[in-house]
Amino acid sequence: MSARGSDEVQAKLERLGRLRRDGGALRDYQAPRWNEPLIMEQSVPGERGVLVPLAEDEIKAEVGDPLQYVPATMRRPAAPELPEISQHQALRHYLRLSQMTLGMDLGSDISEGTCTMKYSPKLHEELVRYHKQAELHPWQDEKTLQGLLRIVYDCGEYLKAISGMQAVTLQPGGGSHAVYTNACVMRAYFAARGELGQRDEMITTIFSHPCDAATPAVAGFKVITVMPDQNGYPDLEAFKAAVSERTVGCMITNPEDTGIYNPQIDKYVEVLHKAGALAFTDQANANGILGIARARDAGFDACHFNLHKTFSSPHGCEGPATGAYLTSDTLAPYLPVPLVVKTGDTYHLDYDRPESIGRVRGFLGNWMGVVRAYAWIRGLGPDGLREVAEISVLNNNYLDRLLMGVRGVSRPYAEGHRRLDQVRYSLESLKEETGVGTEDVRDRMVDFGIQSFWMSHHPWVVPEPFTPEPCETYAKADLDEWAAVVKKASDEAYTDAAFVKASPHGSSSSRMTGLEALEDPKQWAFTWRAYKRKIAANG
16 A cells, blocks of 8 residues: 555544554444344245154164153144244354354454453364264263263363362353352251251352352342452451351352452451351352462362353353362262262262262253363463463453543552452443443444443442453453543543444444333243234234
């Protein structure tokens, strides 16, 4: 490009307001917008994409009538109503939907807020789709599952080393499920000791993950929430006051969702143990402490990891997630069955555990996530895992420097203290001065091809919060771009607030409508037949 041509491009970008502070251009993003019908609405009787072969006569003779294996009460009165559509039409349908969706492979997911979104190597997908994995059946004899059982066992051993714990299950289907499993294990522990009638209170903190309060409540415990002190840590004196002979234990995140690591966490554990209670740490935020801090070394009795976050197995659109739950030897007898154990060179599914809380997930759980995590750990090794933490902390603090230079952005709590893997910022000043808040800036960021869900868990203890988490995946250019988009939205808020509040302008869908239906069960429809019935009923 000639010097003159370069100047013209520069001038055009300046007019559009799409220059980063480092001179690079912000991305101009325009999502496709397809008026795409539901796949059932495209169904044509008799159309087929795949012809499923009928069973051979020999198989029919051997198996007999397959309905004999299904109890009569579980049989459908009629065949399911599935879309009849050609392969080409199905492909176009889902590709069009994908074009209207932002994701990790298209844009930046720095903004997911307390959810570690990182790049998952495509090799891992090849591993779980390899026929020797994909064609396994959960009811196979365990003698024919030795390869998979070894992966599950070894992955558990790695996680035990990383956490310092002595026992592990990979059965839970996600982080919240692992936290619920912990509540059940604690309940079983005190029931076995004859103390469950006395102990009915679980302690958590306001900046721990919401599941740390929700799951013990589901398990039947009263939940006590401790608020933070001026440093953002759970107030230690208030914590001591909350602990009593009625305390089952505590579920706490460290670092909490503010990104602040509590260096005195062992003191909280000591308070619990002195009262005969148990201590659990929710380590979904472990990305910044891998190879540096271990839960057991701080005295915790149990912890969990999200394999679909820290250990690079993708979220997979709400699943299939894996919550690795780890305990000390004291709680090990209560873990779900079966556990994968090793005897000599053979791996075995151990069901002979009389004090177990029983299954919490079918078969081995979401073992595909375990395979991905196993490959990720093996690929990095101990030094690589520590480097993951170091780069994550470096990225977070670099982004922090950029964002604290943006007008309207503040960082509550612990002034002068560094954060680890994330920061809970506030746009309270921006909201007060312009009327533009977190949700408005979130929507404006979509216009630059950035994933929009970037806020924080409710309740909004920090007013107008947002919580980016720039893990080791992201390059300096990604962080520069993300901060520049926030600055762009802030600058616009002070000059044209209405424009920001009307965003996104380049998305496939500008605003969700009809949200009141979410609160009205009469309008819900979870199947095509239910949808048609309700459409007909409403004329």
